[in-house]
Amino acid sequence: MTESPTLKLRLGAIAHGGHTVARHEGRVIFVRHGIPGELVTVRLTDSGENAKFWRADVVEVHEASEHRVPHFWEAADALRHRDPVGGAEFGHITLEHQRELKAAVAAEQLTRLGGMKAEDYNFPAVQAVAGQDDGLGWRTRMSYSVDAEGKLAMSGFRSNTLTAIDSMPLAHPAIERTGLYTMDFSGIERVEAAVSSSDDSTVLILLAESRPGAARKAARQFPEGVNVAAFSQQGGSAADGRGELQALTGRSWLQESVLGESFRITGEGFWQVHRAAATVLSERVMELTEPARGEQIADLYAGAGLFSLPLAKAVGPEGRVFSIEGAPGTHADAKNNLRELRQASVIRGRVERVLRQVARDAQLDAVVLDPPRAGIDKQVAAEVGSSGVSRICYVSCDPASFARDTARLTSRGYELAHMEIHDLYPHTHHMESIGLFVRR
Numbered sequence: 002m003t004e005s006p007t008l009k010l011r012l013g014a015i016a017h018g019g020h021t022v023a024r025h026e027g028r029v030i031f032v033r034h035g036i037p038g039e040l041v042t043v044r045l046t047d048s049g050e051n052a053k054f055w056r057a058d059v060v061e062v063h064e065a066s067e068h069r070v071p072h073f074w075e076a077a078d079a080l081r082h083r084d085p086v087g088g089a090e091f092g093h094i095t096l097e098h099q100r101e102l103k104a105a106v107a108a109e110q111l112t113r114l115g116g117m118k119a120e121d122y123n124f125p126a127v128q129a130v131a132g133q134d135d136g137l138g139w140r141t142r143m144s145y146s147v148d149a150e151g152k153l154a155m156s157g158f159r160s161n162t163l164t165a166i167d168s169m170p171l172a173h174p175a176i177e178r179t180g181l182y183t184m185d186f187s188g189i190e191r192v193e194a195a196v197s198s199s200d201d202s203t204v205l206i207l208l209a210e211s212r213p214g215a216a217r218k219a220a221r222q223f224p225e226g227v228n229v230a231a232f233s234q235q236g237g238s239a240a241d242g243r244g245e246l247q248a249l250t251g252r253s254w255l256q257e258s259v260l261g262e263s264f265r266i267t268g269e270g271f272w273q274v275h276r277a278a279a280t281v282l283s284e285r286v287m288e289l290t291e292p293a294r295g296e297q298i299a300d301l302y303a304g305a306g307l308f309s310l311p312l313a314k315a316v317g318p319e320g321r322v323f324s325i326e327g328a329p330g331t332h333a334d335a336k337n338n339l340r341e342l343r344q345a346s347v348i349r350g351r352v353e354r355v356l357r358q359v360a361r362d363a364q365l366d367a368v369v370l371d372p373p374r375a376g377i378d379k380q381v382a383a384e385v386g387s388s389g390v391s392r393i394c395y396v397s398c399d400p401a402s403f404a405r406d407t408a409r410l411t412s413r414g415y416e417l418a419h420m421e422i423h424d425l426y427p428h429t430h431h432m433e434s435i436g437l438f439v440r441r
């Protein structure tokens with residue numbers, strides 16, 4: 002293998018995606034695993050002569066930032082591992098500074114793409130999740146590859162190289178306790194692990210087999226009490242639905258409890274990843290949206306009904322909540338979770354296709370939306386923006402699409418009256434924003 006070239010660089014500001022921006026002979030280089038201000042040696046990972054910009058990983062630090070700490074996980078540490086696995090790319094930065102960097106990215110995106118002016122707007126700080134002092138053990142959902150030896154593995158950023166792993170410090174301890182890193186997953190393509198954030202002991206493992214019978218064989222290795230199911234997927238991740246589940250041991254669903262409400266989530270259904278996320282987001286969405294009795298509210302990209310359920314209870318039988326979700330498995334969960342509330346209309350379909358009809362037939366007072374990373378498309382922004390609702394509560398896991406959609410909604414007569422950001426993905430560059438838009 003030819004050695005990739007290295008360069009000595011001073012790292013500049015943080016950019017969306019978790020990179021710092023550096024320059025070399027007039028060319029922009031997006032550098033991972035660094036901290037703004039550091040003097041480092043990087044290895045170029047993407048450096049085509051004609052490329053608009055290059056990419057690189059830090060391999061040596063000459064002048065370290067005061068915010069640098071030893072990475073807690075060797076497999077993800079660029080200084081100890083040649084092809085660091087993804088998932089903890091901020092693990093070399095103190096949690097406090099991670100949050101400062103995320104706030105800077107959100108403000109930069111809102112200024113550049115969202116049309117907001119720094120002098121007119123107080124960009125929010127990123128709030129830590131209560132009780133998360135080390136930022137570890139929070140992931141209730143994990144997705145692993147399997148290497149040629151049948152061991153659990155992960156790949157690096159934009160890399161196909163698999164690294165076998167023997168722990169994942171961000172995973173919920175109940176997932177780690179199953180002992181899955183020492184098991185043989187020969188004949189299995191993907192392993193997904195989920196644990197209930199309310200009931201710490203219930204783990205559900207999903208196995209996608211590439212060899213018939215492999216899932217049944219692999220399932221026998223798990224200790225008693227761990228639920229295992231086989232799943233097959235036609236494209237996308239387990240959250241995109243269209244999967245088929247077959248319970249092998251125990252059951253193929255988890256029970257979640259959020260602010261006193263119960264939710265049943267099947268293995269393939271979407272649920273928030275951080276163990277505290279469902280509670281934090283549900284609480285904040287309800288407080289910001291302020292649903293009143295008798296109101297009509299659309300919950301777009303509604304998942305298994307996390308927000309639809311408390312919204313439906315708040316508007317009462319004389320109100321109406323439209324819970325719109327595209328993935329079949331997740332929609333089925335929502336139907337089940339909302340079955341006792343006749344004011345809830347649970348609709349399966351892409352928001353792009355369903356919303357127009359709902360907005361025409363109903364008299365919407367408010368919209369709650371929580372789209373995937375890509376945000377909402379132009380047409381949905383136009384429909385929401387022209388629906389006449391007095392408030393829009395937008396939950397977002399991507400600051401760039403949130404900023405772009407902010408510009409779309411403000412151009413249709415709304416203003417961003419309140420915004421907050423929660424650190425629901427510690428040790429990664431991701432963040433969760435909530436914006437309340439009100440009619441001007």
Ligand SMILES: C[S@@+](CC[C@H](N)C(=O)[O-])C[C@H]1O[C@@H](n2cnc3c(N)ncnc32)[C@H](O)[C@@H]1O
Nearest residue numbers: 271302303304307326327328351352371372373
């Ligand atoms: C970020 S999740 C939010 C779910 C829910 N609000 C929650 O917090 O549990 C986004 C959801 O949107 C669904 N989804 C993605 N694209 C969609 C589309 N175009 N139309 C309808 N639903 C979609 C996904 O299946 C997923 O359940």
